[in-house]
Amino acid sequence: AQSVTQLDSQVPVFEEAPVELRCNYSSSVSVYLFWYVQYPNQGLQLLLKYLSGSTLVKGINGFEAEFNKSQTSFHLRKPSVHISDTAEYFCAVSGQGYGGSQGNLIFGKGTKLSVKP
């Protein structure tokens, strides 16, 4: 089974500052990793995903994440945030196995990013 820990429940930051949202996972099998964003009163949108290959993954809206297998982490970063980035961000993991529940997506509890002017 997999589990995900998002280390910060809230992250306040000023506009144009860099930000890092931290995510650690636990799994007994190889994993796929995802970051989703939820804007206020909206559904979930995929920001980026790691399936294999390069450990640095680039996503939409200028976000990127780095897969670190030894530290079992998948932290999300943006070099300069905007007011419009204010949202809740969810890290999620699934096992690479296709059968059974391994492929189910397990979510962290979310990090609320608040960008202040």
Added chain:
Amino acid sequence: DADVTQTPRNRITKTGKRIMLECSQTKGHDRMYWYRQDPGLGLQLIYYSFDVKDINKGEISDGYSVSRQAQAKFSLSLESAIPNQTALYFCATSDFRNGYTFGSGTRLTVV
């Protein structure tokens, strides 16, 4: 049209009532899921289905049931709603490696 459509978008119901939340998809995916979102808890898996004949319980299935009427349709029922089932409910589909596609959610309030 949206890839994953949930109805209704909002619903207020009374304790003890039966309610059904519906989900349909045009992605052609075999896998469908129902999640519940509560503030501070993230999303928790209620039920998942790999095809019409394969339905499985998730982390928090108690008090819920589902029906997979077709590849494209997956309904969630609360047989006797209770206030702590007040939450935001999401349906999702998946082709496994490319992540999930989520519906816009159903906000359910049980009074």
